[in-house]
Amino acid sequence: MIPRYSRPDMVAIWSPETKFRIWYEIEAHACDAQADLGVIPRENAEAVWKAKDVAFDVARIDEIEAETKHDVIAFLTHLAEHVGSEEARFVHQGMTSSDVLDTCFNVQLVRASDILIEDMKALLAALKTRAFEHKDTIRIGRSHGIHAEPTTMGLTFARFYAEMDRNLNRLEKARYEIATGAISGAVGTFANIDPAVEEHVCKKMGLEIEPISTQVIPRDRHAAFFAALGVVASSIENVATEIRHMQRTEVLEAAEFFSMGQKGSSAMPHKKNPVLTENLTGLARLVRMTVVPAMENVALWHERDISHSSVERNIGPDATITLDFALARLTSVIDRLLVYPDNMMANMNKFPGLVMSQRVLLALTQAGVSREDAYRMVQRNALKVWETGCDFKEELLADDDVVKALGTDGIEEKFDLGYHTKHVDTIFKRVFGDV
Amino acid sequence: MIPRYSRPDMVAIWSPETKFRIWYEIEAHACDAQADLGVIPRENAEAVWKAKDVAFDVARIDEIEAETKHDVIAFLTHLAEHVGSEEARFVHQGMTSSDVLDTCFNVQLVRASDILIEDMKALLAALKTRAFEHKDTIRIGRSHGIHAEPTTMGLTFARFYAEMDRNLNRLEKARYEIATGAISGAVGTFANIDPAVEEHVCKKMGLEIEPISTQVIPRDRHAAFFAALGVVASSIENVATEIRHMQRTEVLEAAEFFSMGQKGSSAMPHKKNPVLTENLTGLARLVRMTVVPAMENVALWHERDISHSSVERNIGPDATITLDFALARLTSVIDRLLVYPDNMMANMNKFPGLVMSQRVLLALTQAGVSREDAYRMVQRNALKVWETGCDFKEELLADDDVVKALGTDGIEEKFDLGYHTKHVDTIFKRVFGDV
């Protein structure tokens, strides 16, 4: 995690303070459940809640850990300093460290998911606004980076909306994947603790019970979680790449926001760099790189080995913090994106009318001209446009064969942009529903 | 794709014959829809169905493609050879190649998903059978490869069942991700073709319409698809790794099936190698490696570039064929896995009774012995077992301090394996429901 690419709410989820707070809640709820079962005295369970408002002292816990070489024991020792060691003596009874660690990790991932889901909703709102704003802003569609047929800027925003809406769904499923907890003991048999404790703790922590665990929660869940983040990141790269292309000097159909008054940019007005979307492209790589190790973590040996732990200590915070930052940055980019409709039109007309050549070709064959003849007719006029920059429509109108086949009106009609936008409303309805 | 790691039904999905058949169906259904719209004559649409039972000649199409350098045109030319070029002249009208290619690719992925889903169900059935068979077969649970507490072989199968059941769910979602088609033209605006054609074709091909496409179907869908396959592959590696461990000479708690009479193995009975599960480990890597390129494919330039195509020509068949083979192989391994309960018990008792030392320690503290004293009491007996191989329970029964604290019956009780299996039924009910 790099501080400059982070936001405080997500960072807070991964702080030691939050972690210890979650550990505390897990232990305290477990005590309640143990008391309900009559396994430990009620007063000991209640005593644990004395620490309810304590901000645990991370430095002190680290100090104890330096001695005991065990993080959970260090925490429990510190907890006893607050609760009283006599009162605290039943805390953690029958549990194994992973019961706390794994359940905590999933609580953190759930909370991280909640932020990511909100991030995504904000991005969707921004995309929707811009889509409707530019629903009818004509722009050349490009395949292979080459002009193809007209489309609209609104459709571009709308397809990113649809893609991110799928990603919202994927994030919700990813949240579901890791929203489980386990308090099942050293090998998952509940030998030393009743399943009722797990049920109670999970309910209180907002998790489902893990139906069957070993010492740990199965890691296919986490692999699926990080894979979903990798897909979202790839979509961010997709949007970012589009904007980077649009901002090129030669294209300049859109640009990341900047105020013209800004020093620096105004002395070199051509030098406004799409650094935010370039940055997003890099951040996407960082999120995506966590997918493979998360998958390599699945095949733990027998009832657990600890190889996954160092990986997750890294990718847990890193992937979620980076993705949160990236989503928020992208939302801001979309919100404030400068769109240049005039340039869009100018670009489309670089070779005036030539993008309609395919449509004219089709019209000619539909009008009964043979494929070969149609080709020749389009070709001789298209090449003139290509070579001299004259207007394709004018050339066609001056070509007797073409006029004979299509008529003057027929030619004119082929250059009607409405032809290309006639289904935009249909598509918008598909994407946004009735609005 | 390597023939030796493939099965015919999945391979058939990716054959040129199947591909051309799907192309044909897309084109024919599109003609029907165009006729319904009055765009093309009904008789031309009907004429296309003359080729309904034709097995297209792949060699001939290749021949034409060698000339035209365009696969879809080559196919259409060949189709016209069957339908008649006059009758066929409206085929593909208003469509772009990707309308056919992308819709076809998704049909293939859907069919591949259907096979994978069936494969997974077969695996689940095998795991369930073996889980119930060995529900009570005691086996030592291991963390870090080291003996921890007893569990049962049934729980091992059951957790693989639960994991694969999640994978079934992931495969179903993955199928849903790519079950869309698009017939929307060169940049997705339906400029030259009515959306009704897309609707008709998709319905006939068993797909949903893609709400908004460009020249292509958005590739976040495929990234999510291959990511799901990567998770499934990782779970296969998980199960395979467990079996490889169990079959080690020193462990020998299970083995891939082989018949003792087999030549070769019977002269070296110790040399039965877990080659199938080792192979599955490698196959998992092959499936997993397709995830990153599928994600890199998402950020296509503007309305499409063709960089994804070569990737998908490879990973489409390879990932599905390999995963199909791997699932089937794993099912066969599970079905016929040789399980050695006696060896499980012998392994657990390598240091007789020592796996209970933690439980005895806990019992001592619960009986009021101080933590320090309890440690000393367990330690002096445990070390004897570790060093001489004597029986831990016998040592404890001969230790006056321990007897005083726990009583003879109390000590005996700590070695009752029922303590560890008492919640197996609960867990089974969670995993398999009421059965």
Added chain:
Amino acid sequence: MIPRYSRPDMVAIWSPETKFRIWYEIEAHACDAQADLGVIPRENAEAVWKAKDVAFDVARIDEIEAETKHDVIAFLTHLAEHVGSEEARFVHQGMTSSDVLDTCFNVQLVRASDILIEDMKALLAALKTRAFEHKDTIRIGRSHGIHAEPTTMGLTFARFYAEMDRNLNRLEKARYEIATGAISGAVGTFANIDPAVEEHVCKKMGLEIEPISTQVIPRDRHAAFFAALGVVASSIENVATEIRHMQRTEVLEAAEFFSMGQKGSSAMPHKKNPVLTENLTGLARLVRMTVVPAMENVALWHERDISHSSVERNIGPDATITLDFALARLTSVIDRLLVYPDNMMANMNKFPGLVMSQRVLLALTQAGVSREDAYRMVQRNALKVWETGCDFKEELLADDDVVKALGTDGIEEKFDLGYHTKHVDTIFKRVFGDV
């Protein structure tokens, strides 16, 4: 491997025929060495060479393998059919299958490397030619896709040359990494075969001896090999991306070759798609995806497990065949790349003279103007160019403050392109040496 992205020489390396030929040579040379040691009779060793010119019958070997379930035994059985089973009875004595398989795999990788190295040299030759051809062809340099300062097309080719020259070096090192053989028996101890056999066979097969092997050659070598291929592939993507950018409709500074006369393209002359370089981008992903599984293959269990085998059966051929094809395709693209110097100049002058604004700013401050004043002076003129498309130099010449600070000649000089190209020869000398 996809036939359409392959070339015959590389494919041939991976054919069963080649494999069996290499196996044969390994076995025959091993017999010679065994005879030299007096371990087997000389006449038996000599008899093996009777099959010297035999084209082994792959179908027959497959048939035997179907029965014996063992590829090496199947081959040896077939070999005996040619040599005579009595004469052949010492073939493979003291060897283990992996001795043959691993040594063969490395022979194949070495041969593949040799082709890749030749491919790279051809690419270098093409890049060098084009670099000198366009050494002085002015082109705008771009950072962030935005015009920065002038450079030359020759420098672009030259940096790709330098990059590919490093890749040549990496390929040579990669070849060295895997150019070893091992004939060391079941666990690498030479228990049943003298090290002299390994030495003889390796020498004959053009390999170094593997100083210490287990049953297999250590896989860190192969990981390093595939990693090198991944780097080369990434460089291919780098060059391909540049060309794709150059061919964009709005940029059009270069294009993949096509003949204007071609049907199709001439009717839509704007629609020349950079499909080869897009394809190369995808092929790069395919090669790169093999790196991680090759690295996952390193940690084989003990003296070997067979998990690497299925991976290598796939990535061995696939990565080398794909990279060979990609290098050859890229060479052809470079060789025939259409370069449009006029468009380069036109693009640079999109905002006439504006790319010099930074240089003017620098000159003003060097002439003693305060940073703030210099900014204002550049800004007021630059914005006019940006907004109206007028010529920056003309504006400056009409700005009294600027003229006062720099003088008319001073202003003119800032627009001298020679300023930017004065070190091109120095750089060329660094890259190409004295030529």
Added chain:
Amino acid sequence: MIPRYSRPDMVAIWSPETKFRIWYEIEAHACDAQADLGVIPRENAEAVWKAKDVAFDVARIDEIEAETKHDVIAFLTHLAEHVGSEEARFVHQGMTSSDVLDTCFNVQLVRASDILIEDMKALLAALKTRAFEHKDTIRIGRSHGIHAEPTTMGLTFARFYAEMDRNLNRLEKARYEIATGAISGAVGTFANIDPAVEEHVCKKMGLEIEPISTQVIPRDRHAAFFAALGVVASSIENVATEIRHMQRTEVLEAAEFFSMGQKGSSAMPHKKNPVLTENLTGLARLVRMTVVPAMENVALWHERDISHSSVERNIGPDATITLDFALARLTSVIDRLLVYPDNMMANMNKFPGLVMSQRVLLALTQAGVSREDAYRMVQRNALKVWETGCDFKEELLADDDVVKALGTDGIEEKFDLGYHTKHVDTIFKRVFGDV
């Protein structure tokens, strides 16, 4: 980067303090070179060295950056606070930010490489010591996790030595890959700065000049660098996996060091977990995951885009810090590894003598027994061992057919372990040379 998996020297390389120090040196040396060229006054160049012993104030620089939004400008502003803004006014003249940033990054990577190379040498020393210590410690070699033939523990250490020695070589090459600097201006043309500056700065900073750069140093170098780290990490996983296997309860041929007196472990002497090597397995995944994004960074757009930057801010420190820690941890594990030769012997004799069955089979056929008869003779005795645990040699000695074929001495000889170790010295000489 996770503090718990880091060591201070490597962390220090990536501190802001170090970074600013390197920036300072680059700027100061550049001024010297500019003064040598007569481009700037000598006294200004000399003035910069006034800050020679300054510890730059990171907080102050961050403060300025918060305002200027530009890290290099913030640093230069702060530098001017030390040097005097008049004296400092020629600092950075003609340079672009990347000249500083990229050259600095490579200085950091070179220093990181130097540490990694030293780490590797320490690991090699540890492996060599342990190899010679256990040169003759017999241990069963295993393929597929199954007993194969005897080998020695020394050979295991020796092969890890050979592998790590190759890795040392790879690290040295990796260091060479990134040991270049560039001071070549906005697009690499040296338009505003003489190449002599680059030469001087690089020489002073211990780098080679980058023969041809754009705004940045080409990223194929960094891809190759991180790929090499990924290979090293994979080898670490290889060694770690071996130790994890050896420490299994059922195998127990070696164990990570711990003192028996330790509390905790002594009460559960069987519960000594290979947590360090499990951790190393996870750390290997973390290092390896940086390879793909480093490769994705190669294809920057035109003369640079900034997508690589966020990636490198992360993987630069993370991969080197993690690998440094991992190498040191592994060295410590090897140094202090507990090796249990008695257990090795006991494991080998799990089925007494059975590992020699293949050798006996071979001997029988060499003695002229037909393959079928030899099989039957071995089989009937081997199965008895397998089923009853009796001694294979004893059974053979009691089998008249076998005795007839091999003689009593011949049988005895087949069980001579010296047969398997006779070439250990040869192999050691290959690996370690004459010692």
